[in-house]
Amino acid sequence: MGLIGCHISIAGGVEKSPGRAERFDCEAMQIFSANQIQWNTKPVSKQQRDIFLSELKKHKIQKVVVHHNYLTNLGGVEPEKLEKSRKSFLDELIRSDFLEIPYIVFHPGSHLGQGEDSCLKQIAENLDRAIEAKGDLKATLLLENTAGQGSNVGYRFEHLQKIIEFCSYPEKLGVCFDTCHAFVAGYDLRSKKAYFDTFKKFDDIIGLDRLKVFHLNDSKNPLNSRKDRHDNIGKGYIGAEPFIRLMNDDRFADCPMLLETPNGDEYFAAEILLLKNSVKS
Numbered sequence: 001m002g003l004i005g006c007h008i009s010i011a012g013g014v015e016k017s018p019g020r021a022e023r024f025d026c027e028a029m030q031i032f033s034a035n036q037i038q039w040n041t042k043p044v045s046k047q048q049r050d051i052f053l054s055e056l057k058k059h060k061i062q063k064v065v066v067h068h069n070y071l072t073n074l075g076g077v078e079p080e081k082l083e084k085s086r087k088s089f090l091d092e093l094i095r096s097d098f099l100e101i102p103y104i105v106f107h108p109g110s111h112l113g114q115g116e117d118s119c120l121k122q123i124a125e126n127l128d129r130a131i132e133a134k135g136d137l138k139a140t141l142l143l144e145n146t147a148g149q150g151s152n153v154g155y156r157f158e159h160l161q162k163i164i165e166f167c168s169y170p171e172k173l174g175v176c177f178d179t180c181h182a183f184v185a186g187y188d189l190r191s192k193k194a195y196f197d198t199f200k201k202f203d204d205i206i207g208l209d210r211l212k213v214f215h216l217n218d219s220k221n222p223l224n225s226r227k228d229r230h231d232n233i234g235k236g237y238i239g240a241e242p243f244i245r246l247m248n249d250d251r252f253a254d255c256p257m258l259l260e261t262p263n264g265d266e267y268f269a270a271e272i273l274l275l276k277n278s279v280k281s
């Protein structure tokens with residue numbers, strides 16, 4: 001079984017998050033390390049960092065994943081926005097290493113009309129630039145597969161593979177697999193055969209060794225609809241079965257399995273219990 005957890009709020013400071021995660025019985029958690037809808041961020045103090053690290057131990061959170069903000073687009077070309085994106089991404093790398101967080105999840109980017117191929121190259125170039133500017137990066141950067149809304153890239157496994165191939169530091173890159181995004185992008189998971197076919201494809205194109213984190217979300221929209229709306233586990237078009245299969249898939253035993261389902265405060269505890277109970281010993 002993976003390390004089960006969910007997305008946790010950092011309201012009041014990042015050091016408050018591990019205590020919140022314990023309420024849901026999390027083994028792993030995901031946070032935004034700063035306000036996800038603002039460019040400017042307050043730095044985390046050394047004191048906050050020390051409290052954060054001791055709280056993680058106290059509440060037995062084994063792995064933390066940072067989700068980068070939604071504003072950054074490493075695939076865009078508009079100069080002002082690109083400058084802000086580069087700065088905010090570099091800030092994230094610095095902050096996450098400071099907080100000793102091993103994984104940074106981010107959405108690859110949007111081409112906004114310039115075409116997918118040049119966008120994928122541009123993302124890889126901006127990753128090179130950030131990794132070089134940071135120097136001695138400890139965290140692994142995880143490209144999240146996307147639903148393929150608008151001009152977002154990253155909805156085909158081939159997109160993620162190309163970014164990794166174009167990047168000069170492939171050893172710093174991995175993938176976060178979002179079940180809802182994969183499903184609405186056309187990768188079926190529902191039957192046993194569909195599940196194994198999808199991960200076979202992933203393995204052939206990217207390699208399962210790159211898959212480090214899962215986002216466990218059911219989907220409010222059908223297969224191949226390219227619409228990103230998460231649903232609670234077992235309530236959407238995917239259904240509970242693929243999630244139970246994931247929980248029992250030895251290949252993913254070390255991966256954080258993180259819920260980003262709606263109305264978390266109300267449902268996370270029950271969903272986490274359901275997932276834990278589905279593990280066959």
Ligand SMILES: [Zn+2]
Nearest residue numbers: 144178215260
């Ligand atoms: Zn996600």
Ligand SMILES: [Zn+2]
Nearest residue numbers: 180181228230
């Ligand atoms: Zn989503």
